[in-house]
Structure formats: structure tokens, C-alpha cells
Amino acid sequence: ELSSGVGFDGKTAAVTTIDNELVAFTLGSKNQPVIPWRKMLQARVYTAPLVAGGRVFVLAGDRTVQAFDAVTGAKLWSFQRTSEPLILSQAGTLGVYQNTLLVGHSGRLLGINPDTGQVQWELSVATSRATNDIERLIDLVGVPNRVGDSVCLRSFQTSVACVDLAKNAVIWS
Numbered sequence: 001e002l003s004s005g006v007g008f009d010g011k012t013a014a015v016t017t018i019d020n021e022l023v024a025f026t027l028g029s030k031n032q033p034v035i036p037w038r039k040m041l042q043a044r045v046y047t048a049p050l051v052a053g054g055r056v057f058v059l060a061g062d063r064t065v066q067a068f069d070a071v072t073g074a075k076l077w078s079f080q081r082t083s084e085p086l087i088l089s090q091a092g093t094l095g096v097y098q099n100t101l102l103v104g105h106s107g108r109l110l111g112i113n114p115d116t117g118q119v120q121w122e123l124s125v126a127t128s129r130a131t132n133d134i135e136r137l138i139d140l141v142g143v144p145n146r147v148g149d150s151v152c153l154r155s156f157q158t159s160v161a162c163v164d165l166a167k168n169a170v171i172w173s
Helices: none
Strands: 013-016 021-027 033-040 050-052 055-059 065-069 075-079 094-097 100-105 108-112 119-124 140-147 150-155 159-164 169-172
Touching: 013 055, 021 055, 050 094, 055 100, 094 140, 100 140, 108 140, 119 169
Parallel strands: none
Antiparallel strands: 013 021, 021 033, 050 055, 055 065, 065 075, 094 100, 100 108, 108 119, 140 150, 150 159, 159 169
């Protein structure tokens, strides 16, 4: 059983299972599906893997971001930052802009170098307005909607915002 949607770049498809396994698919001879590799992950994944630039990017439920080589499955890097104790069991924000991986982390949008896993910039797009852990829970959710240099995002319980990625600035919220 799958735990997220499907990521696909035209060559490689990637899915995650409820057993925390990342599975890659390609087409073999006679256009038959082949599973070239599988990787066990440490946490459940609710966000569809992003397959781009010869890599498979995964945003796990514990907010860990990992990159794998799309051909071999070799783990290229992993990024994790401490965050709030609660997380949502729904798809987070994972996208791409030029040579930058866009990742939602709590109420922030991170721009990560897809080659190294280093954070290049971050923008605060949603702020918690509550007093207890459940009401304070904010996460960027769903696929970012991008047109040109602008991307619009939504945040669980708090806001919708659009940012200018070329200027690394929030346009409106």
C-alpha cells in the first residue's frame, strides 16, 4: 500500500509505501516495469517524491529531506532540522525552482541546494497564533503553485501566501 502520490520525470517513477519504503520504477525491455532499487526510510512519507535532475527527493513526515540518485538509489544527502513536536499526516510542500529545491518546514519555505542539501535561503510565510501545541501546529501543505518567479503556498490553519523567489521576499499573505 502506498503512503503518498507518485513522482515522475518521464524516465523514473518513485513511490513510498506504508512500510516506509521508497521504491523506484523504470521501463525495461518491451516496456515492462522494472524496480531498479528500493530504500528503507526512517519515517512515514505523506508527500509524493519529487523526481528531477537525475535525483529522487523525499520529504518525510518527520520533516527530514533526503536525496537519492535516480539510477542507483544511492543516498546523496539528508537534511533535518529540529522543529515542533507535532506534524501533520498529510502531504507537505516539495517543489523546484531553477536549481533550487523548495521545501516546506513548519511555516517556512526553504530553498535547498539539490546537489548538497544545504539551505540557501528561507522565508517565513506562516506564523502560529495560538497557545497550545495543537493550535500552534503550522505546516506548509500541498504542491506549490508556481508561475515564473512567483510561487503561492498554503499553510495548514493559518494562511495563503505568495512569494517572489527571485527576490526571496513574501509578496502577500
